[in-house]
Amino acid sequence: MADSVAIEVRRYRPEEKSEPYWQRYEVPVREEWMILDALNYIKDNLDGSLSYRWACRMGVCGSCGMMVGGEPILTCASYLADHLPGPIRIEPLRGFPVVRDLVNNLDDFMDKLTAVKPWIVREQEQPLSEGEYLQTPEELDAYKQYSMCINCMLCYAACPIYELEPAFIGPAAIALAQRYNFDSRDQGAEERMDHLSRDEGIWACTFVGECSVVCPKDVDPAGAIQRYKVKAMTQWYKSMLLPWGERKR
Numbered sequence: 001m002a003d004s005v006a007i008e009v010r011r012y013r014p015e016e017k018s019e020p021y022w023q024r025y026e027v028p029v030r031e032e033w034m035i036l037d038a039l040n041y042i043k044d045n046l047d048g049s050l051s052y053r054w055a056c057r058m059g060v061c062g063s064c065g066m067m068v069g070g071e072p073i074l075t076c077a078s079y080l081a082d083h084l085p086g087p088i089r090i091e092p093l094r095g096f097p098v099v100r101d102l103v104n105n106l107d108d109f110m111d112k113l114t115a116v117k118p119w120i121v122r123e124q125e126q127p128l129s130e131g132e133y134l135q136t137p138e139e140l141d142a143y144k145q146y147s148m149c150i151n152c153m154l155c156y157a158a159c160p161i162y163e164l165e166p167a168f169i170g171p172a173a174i175a176l177a178q179r180y181n182f183d184s185r186d187q188g189a190e191e192r193m194d195h196l197s198r199d200e201g202i203w204a205c206t207f208v209g210e211c212s213v214v215c216p217k218d219v220d221p222a223g224a225i226q227r228y229k230v231k232a233m234t235q236w237y238k239s240m241l242l243p244w245g246e247r248k249r
């Protein structure tokens, strides 16, 4: 294994230069290092001005997603040695505005996420005297896969539609809408459908499927979107064919 590797980082420091530029660093290679360790080495030893986000270092917080060699990955979960011989190119996640260096502006994603109401919606809460909302293991299984999302946005960076149509609500927000739609305690599916059955919602997806390929948590947002489309079509057919009272079922 090589002793060192060149890392090229896409820098953006608007207070100094109006355009992004590439900066090259030589970093030692350690077998146990992740890409994030190499960035931390640069920050601690070579260039303290480099900006990037990270927190948990264990693939849970979702904050260290970047483009490495053109692919969106969690930098805390990808071995440096797997990217040899280099040079290794590191950029901020594609499709999002950049604040500086490797730090993206998350506002668009957060707005879209909030709009799908990713929480349990109840028309009426049951009285406390009736106790908790109980769920069977089967009811938990119905949404558990979608609940594994860590909001890392790798799926957005991999999605060609989001890059071309920034209004697209996008894979993770739709998968998280499904996480609550399939929760037996939730009653907000109809509100979410109103929001997501628009052109920039589920119908903007052309099922490229890259979102599910890059997802580090096997959430399968592409599958979530296709299930949503089936549901929307079924509801539409019912609204055309059935008398009013039957449509709601």
Ligand code: SF4
Pocket: 148, 149, 150, 151, 152, 153, 154, 155, 156, 171, 172, 175, 211, 214, 215, 216, 217, 218, 219, 220, 221
């Ligand atoms: S669906 Fe997967 S890739 Fe997308 S934000 Fe959630 S965990 Fe990340």
